Amino acid sequence: MDLLQVNDLKTYFFTEAGVVKAVDGITFNVEKGCTVGLVGESGSGKSVTAQSVLRIVPRPGKIIGGKIFFNGEDILSKKEDEMRSYRGKKISLIFQDPTSSLNPVFTIGSQLTEIVSQHKGVKKSDAAEEVIKALSLVRLPDPEEALNRYPHQFSGGMKQRICIARALLLNPELLFADEPTTNLDVTIQAQIINLLMELQKNIGLTLVMITHDMGIVTQMCKCVVVLYAGNVMEIGSIEQIFQMPHPYTEALLKAVPRLDQTRKLVSIPGNIPNLINPPSGCRFHPRCQYAIDRCKDEIPPLIDVGDGHMISCHRWRELNGG
Amino acid sequence: MGLAKYVIRRLLYMIPLILGISIVVFLVMYAAGDPIQIATAGNPSITEAQRQFLREYYGLNDPIPVQYVRWLDHFLHFDFGKSLYGGKPVNEIISIYFWETLKLQLVSILLAFAISIPIGVYSAVKQRSWFDYIFSGISIAGVSFPVFFLGIIFILVFSYQLGWLPSAGAHGAPQLWPVFGIQNPFLDELAHLAMPATVLTLAGLAYNTRLLRAGMLEVLRQDYIMAARASGIPERKILLKYALKNAIMPLITLLGMSIGFAIAGAPATETVFSWPGLGRAYVTAASRLDFPLIMGITMIITIMILVANLITDISYAAIDPRISID
Numbered sequence: 089m090d091l092l093q094v095n096d097l098k099t100y101f102f103t104e105a106g107v108v109k110a111v112d113g114i115t116f117n118v119e120k121g122c123t124v125g126l127v128g129e130s131g132s133g134k135s136v137t138a139q140s141v142l143r144i145v146p147r148p149g150k151i152i153g154g155k156i157f158f159n160g161e162d163i164l165s166k167k168e169d170e171m172r173s174y175r176g177k178k179i180s181l182i183f184q185d186p187t188s189s190l191n192p193v194f195t196i197g198s199q200l201t202e203i204v205s206q207h208k209g210v211k212k213s214d215a216a217e218e219v220i221k222a223l224s225l226v227r228l229p230d231p232e233e234a235l236n237r238y239p240h241q242f243s244g245g246m247k248q249r250i251c252i253a254r255a256l257l258l259n260p261e262l263l264f265a266d267e268p269t270t271n272l273d274v275t276i277q278a279q280i281i282n283l284l285m286e287l288q289k290n291i292g293l294t295l296v297m298i299t300h301d302m303g304i305v306t307q308m309c310k311c312v313v314v315l316y317a318g319n320v321m322e323i324g325s326i327e328q329i330f331q332m333p334h335p336y337t338e339a340l341l342k343a344v345p346r347l348d349q350t351r352k353l354v355s356i357p358g359n360i361p362n363l364i365n366p367p368s369g370c371r372f373h374p375r376c377q378y379a380i381d382r383c384k385d386e387i388p389p390l391i392d393v394g395d396g397h398m399i400s401c402h403r404w405r406e407l408n409g410g
Numbered sequence: 411m412g413l414a415k416y417v418i419r420r421l422l423y424m425i426p427l428i429l430g431i432s433i434v435v436f437l438v439m440y441a442a443g444d445p446i447q448i449a450t451a452g453n454p455s456i457t458e459a460q461r462q463f464l465r466e467y468y469g470l471n472d473p474i475p476v477q478y479v480r481w482l483d484h485f486l487h488f489d490f491g492k493s494l495y496g497g498k499p500v501n502e503i504i505s506i507y508f509w510e511t512l513k514l515q516l517v518s519i520l521l522a523f524a525i526s527i528p529i530g531v532y533s534a535v536k537q538r539s540w541f542d543y544i545f546s547g548i549s550i551a552g553v554s555f556p557v558f559f560l561g562i563i564f565i566l567v568f569s570y571q572l573g574w575l576p577s578a579g580a581h582g583a584p585q586l587w588p589v590f591g592i593q594n595p596f597l598d599e600l601a602h603l604a605m606p607a608t609v610l611t612l613a614g615l616a617y618n619t620r621l622l623r624a625g626m627l628e629v630l631r632q633d634y635i636m637a638a639r640a641s642g643i644p645e646r647k648i649l650l651k652y653a654l655k656n657a658i659m660p661l662i663t664l665l666g667m668s669i670g671f672a673i674a675g676a677p678a679t680e681t682v683f684s685w686p687g688l689g690r691a692y693v694t695a696a697s698r699l700d701f702p703l704i705m706g707i708t709m710i711i712t713i714m715i716l717v718a719n720l721i722t723d724i725s726y727a728a729i730d731p732r733i734s735i736d
Contacts, residue, residue, distance in 0.1 A: 139636070142639075142640055144636060144639040144640055146631070146636065147537075172642045172644065173642060174642070175639065175640055175641060175642035176640060176641035176642040177642060180640065180641075181637070181640040183633050183636070183637060184633075185633060188632055188633040188634060189633040189634050189636075189637040190634055190637070191634040191637075191638070191652050191656070192634075192656065192730070192731070192732060193655050193656055193729065193730055193731060193732075194652070194655070195731075199638075202643065202647075203641045203642065203643065206641075206642055206643055206644070207642055238731040238732070240731070240732045251637070254637070254641065255640075255641075257641075
């Protein structure tokens, strides 16, 4: 069963320079207990998608269309108060930079117990106990001691463990991890990835892994959603996207260094487009090596090309021998 | 490192600073002119011999280093000498004016601080709303209108036209100012404070709200605010607890600085409202080169600013755990 269904989600930012169509008709589902990769370059709409599901898109952003169902319930029609009881309790989010996502002037204990007492209305001492439990779960050394400390007294990796503990405090069903390892050292990255995988398995968490790192995707995810410039390019299993990828996914994969092949890294020419005036037709066409005139004029629909492999491309079939 | 040790070290650092400032002011003062000449300029019957006698009497003929050392010796015994005008001890003059200035300034600074918090927070939250625009306008007006201009308008309206408030002084003398027909020493003080304090509050309010608004806008963009939202913390608590404690730091700096400078008084405001304060006394002393009074007030201001800076630094460490005092 699908825990999360996102249908034709549109989240725009109404800036002074114009309307930035950061998320422009994104559709995907997340199966319960699964780890789904949300992949794309910076500015493809990954983070805004997660923020939209929690309904915490910062101003001047606004969800202007589409539907989001969580456990079959329509999230976008909920009142703000009810929605707030979902945040942290049913759906959680961890951020890219653990340093900036912890409030520097409050102790770890005060920040985390506040969340528990907010949702459960329990006594401070009981809340602290739950916080210690969560901090032990992410294997933070000396969790009792940590309560009285401030964020700057921890290393980056430890801070990210604290952030994960914060996100898991109330046993949410769905966790968005927004590039949780991008700002960490490589060795720490591996620890955090392993921790997330272990937690996912042990507590049956449904995890949406937002990343631009194809290595992490292959390691963690069963299913991948590839975003580009606010649109879904491709949805498929790891095997599907590696064997018969969308042209954009193919370009992404070629940009990943590999040890078993001696080939040059290929960067994708050009930049991610301006989302105030996105390209017509397929948004990837100006950078696509297979683009034809039709790609410029006609938006390719997202269609199932077999076994749940969804592709938004006019030329995919012919390129893959169809 | 302990707080006591830190404070002692900072106090020791103040000694060379105070000495340096006193030397500079001493030299500038002597370069500015001859106080006896100024004092006697309006009196044609005074002879040069009498002037010479006065200079001798006040020790103004000695070499400057000798005079400085003599002043320093008195200063170290907490004695600032006597005013050249009226011969009153400077200590006595300062102790009268000091409290009047402190009262006016503290009331204005704390009012401006307290009022700016809701306005600054709300302007940031409702950025680009009519509320934000209106208070931006008031702030710009508050900063750009000179205090003496605003003060005179206030006096015209509330004293001359309406007759509600006294136009001068800090106390009603010989009679208390009646507030709604009641004569009471406390109400009298309030009535005298009302206009100068309002003018000073308006001037301070503008800076404070701008600073807090900018700080809040900056903090509200941070990930930890979004993280708090993502954890289901109510918006009110996010703003008034999580964001405000971070955004208020620059305001604390300003508060500390203003309390230090407060003792210098607000010469313009004190002059307009004939407030018996240090600011006005300072201006008068400077205009007639009343050396002992100038030095006395300068030293009090210097010490107050240095102490206020010290308190500001300590309060930083109390608010922001990343700052430690050592």
